Amino acid sequence: MNNSNHKIIRWGIIGLGNIANKFATDLLTIDNSELYAVASRSQVKADAFSKKYNAKKAYNNYEALAKDENIDAVYIATPHALHKENTLLCLEHGIAVLCEKPFAMNGIEVDEMILKAKEKNVLLMEALWTYFLPHYQFVLKALQNKTYGNILKMEADFGFYRAFNTNSRLFEKSLGGGSLLDIGIYPIFAALSTLGKPETMNANATFFENGIDASCNMSFNYKNGVIADLKSTLLEDTPTQAIFYCENGTIKINTQFHSPSTVTITTNEKEETIDFNYKTIGYNYEAIHFNELLIQEKTESDIMSFNFSKQLIKTLDEVRKIIKLNY
Structure with missing residues (x-):
């Protein structure tokens, strides 16, 4: 400064x-x-x-x-x-x-x-x-504190339909287009920020005619049999939720989990949806954090450390290697 x-x-x-x-x-x-x-x-x-x-x-x-x-x-x-x-x-x-x-x-x-x-x-x-949105920080805290026990499984998806258009950045290979880098990063982020680095990964993809991925399905495998099922697609609208199945309940970040959203917690006793009363689009939270750092x-x-960013991009690199996506 x-x-x-x-x-x-x-x-x-x-x-x-x-x-x-x-x-x-x-x-x-x-x-x-x-x-x-x-x-x-x-x-x-x-x-x-x-x-x-x-x-x-x-x-x-x-x-x-x-x-x-x-x-x-x-x-x-x-x-x-x-x-x-x-x-x-x-x-x-x-x-x-x-x-x-x-x-x-x-x-x-x-x-x-x-x-x-x-x-x-x-x-x-x-x-x-x-990472900085209040609802996501709430979920991270509940998972870290094992409020509902250990995570047994998680699912996260991000998908919307777009007609293939080579004039759009989203479909331009030279600009890093395709589902994985643009939106697949969010389900991968959800897995890494809650479960950490997987022991093994499986992935398969479909491709557009210019070689960018149209959809990508991923499975991250962790010790104790925990699995993260992840998906990104430009071929269909999907729920775009992140769901954490725990020993004593389920935590679901509802539609558009990556942006301001609500969280539904389901246990044997009850189901409760928490509204975080967002007043902005949500980009102010990362900017406020950045200002404080400055x-x-x-x-x-x-929070968004160098080590985490390295882990995130290297996980994306590994998925690209598995599905044979080259830029």
């Missing part, structure tokens, strides 16, 4: 698509945050985004934003394949980086990003917003 005494964190955003709009909307709800600058390859798009969210600066290239010494933190929301390049650019200029998931295209790229952050002594974190002059999150 340029001045560790000031209370306002001045943010920049690189990549001004759908996710960036959501992040900017929630950033406006945080008292000690200001959207200072935005950058797109298009000046028209940058100007429009800047006007919509009242940013002071609108750049038509990412390099100009990275050189702006007034910026404390940058949120990177470009396509997956650009994450490493954009992150390294900002880190080189000493700007803290919150980079959208997946952190990068593979473990090698993630290692390079983390190495640069350590070299520059600058804060870097993967923006996997689910103010405390931390260079790594204790």
Whole structure:
């Protein structure tokens, strides 16, 4: 941070698509945050985004934003394949980086990003917003405390239908398109954050004509016979739930488990659904955490740690290896 005494964190955003709009909307709800600058390859798009969210600066290239010494933190929301390049650019200029998931295209790229952050002594974190949502933290605490006993099995899915369209980032192989990196990361995250690294993994996938995965089914196998059944698909709408079957009850994160949702707990005695009364889209929670890290002059999150990000991307790498998905 340029001045560790000031209370306002001045943010920049690189990549001004759908996710960036959501992040900017929630950033406006945080008292000690200001959207200072935005950058797109298009000046028209940058100007429009800047006007919509009242940013002071609108750049038509990412390099100009990275050189702006007034910026404390940058949120990177470009396509997956650009994450490493954009992150390294900002880190080189000493700007803290919150980079959208997946952190990068593979473990090698993630290692390079983390190495640069350590070299520059600058804060870097993967923006996997689910980790910071109150309902997910509630479930993690219940599982860690074994409130309903040990986990016997878990299931998590994420699926929606999209007509195949090579003009869409979601289907562009060079940008890391397909179900696995874009949405399969969430069921995998749910397994790793609750059960840890699996002993073995099985996976199978279907593919679109351009070689990206249309759907992916995964089974993570743990000691004591615990299994995590995971699924991602662009071929159909699925419940998009995360369910944890425990010895003395079942914890279900309801539809859109990765975003603000409700939690239903079922035991022999009763069924109860907990509403967390979200007032925002949900991106403010990770931003607030990031702001706190900056103010405390931390260079790594204790929640979304480097080790966890490495484990997440390397698990994705292993699944890609099993299903023979090459970018």
